[in-house]
Amino acid sequence: xxxxxxxxxxxxxxxxxxxxxxxxxxxxxxxxxxxxxxxxxxxxxxxxxxxxxxxxxxxxxxxxxxxxxxxxxxxxxxxxxxxxxxxxxxxxxxxxxxxxxxxxxxxxxxxxxxxxxxxxxxxxxxxxxxxxxxxxxxxxxxxxxxxxxxxxxxxxxxxxxxxxxxxxxxxxxxxxxxxxxxxxxxxxxxxxxxxxxxxxxxxxxxxxxxxxxxxxxxxxxxxxxxxxxx
Numbered sequence: 001x002x003x004x005x006x007x008x009x010x011x012x013x014x015x016x017x018x019x020x021x022x023x024x025x026x027x028x029x030x031x032x033x034x035x036x037x038x039x040x041x042x043x044x045x046x047x048x049x050x051x052x053x054x055x056x057x058x059x060x061x062x063x064x065x066x067x068x069x070x071x072x073x074x075x076x077x078x079x080x081x082x083x084x085x086x087x088x089x090x091x092x093x094x095x096x097x098x099x100x101x102x103x104x105x106x107x108x109x110x111x112x113x114x115x116x117x118x119x120x121x122x123x124x125x126x127x128x129x130x131x132x133x134x135x136x137x138x139x140x141x142x143x144x145x146x147x148x149x150x151x152x153x154x155x156x157x158x159x160x161x162x163x164x165x166x167x168x169x170x171x172x173x174x175x176x177x178x179x180x181x182x183x184x185x186x187x188x189x190x191x192x193x194x195x196x197x198x199x200x201x202x203x204x205x206x207x208x209x210x211x212x213x214x215x216x217x218x219x220x221x222x223x224x225x226x227x228x229x230x
Contacts, residue, residue: 033177033215067158
């Protein structure tokens with residue numbers, strides 16, 4: 001894969017054979033985020049679990065203290081008094097059957113989907129659309145809840161969901177390059193703390209196998225997993 005001039009210049013700042021401390025890794029990530037837009041900083045954590053087994057699944061949600069730097073469009077499936085409660089909390093879209101039809105027609109202009117428990121029978125029809133995008137409401141992530149207003153408020157404040165992919169890696173944004181090292185580290189610590197607390201009892205050996213941070217267009221920076229509490 002051929003990389004651009006800025007990427008090549010950025011890569012020279014990083015020693016690929018070194019596993020850095022968190023602060024140093026984030027500092028390098030900020031310095032190598034040289035695109036003309038405010039790049040997102042992402043964390044990639046490989047865990048020593050086998051997600052094919054139910055008792056080794058790692059999934060949950062955490063509110064990042066400094067948010068993600070992204071405007072979150074919240075869609076809520078609700079009826080009755082929960083509709084107004086969701087709107088008052090800042091939901092961008094609230095509905096029921098009408099939203100199902102719209103999404104089935106190909107509309108996906110939203111970032112998080114929240115549903116009250118009584119709506120999940122309806123939302124279940126959208127599994128093939130929402131599932132692959134990681135948008136299916138889930139109780140563990142707090143997106144299936146009677147208190148839809150609280151879920152909307154948290155989503156708007158920077159709540160993110162973390163979950164294993166098929167290769168047992170968690171990929172999550174922790175903010176923008178413009179946040180600077182201090183705010184990014186606060187968000188990083190909140191995410192990693194949640195992942196460590198979510199360690200399954202069935203997990204054996206080293207839990208956090210590797211951890212890398214990178215900006216959208218920048219090279220990856222390895223972090224020493226031994227210092228992450230896993």
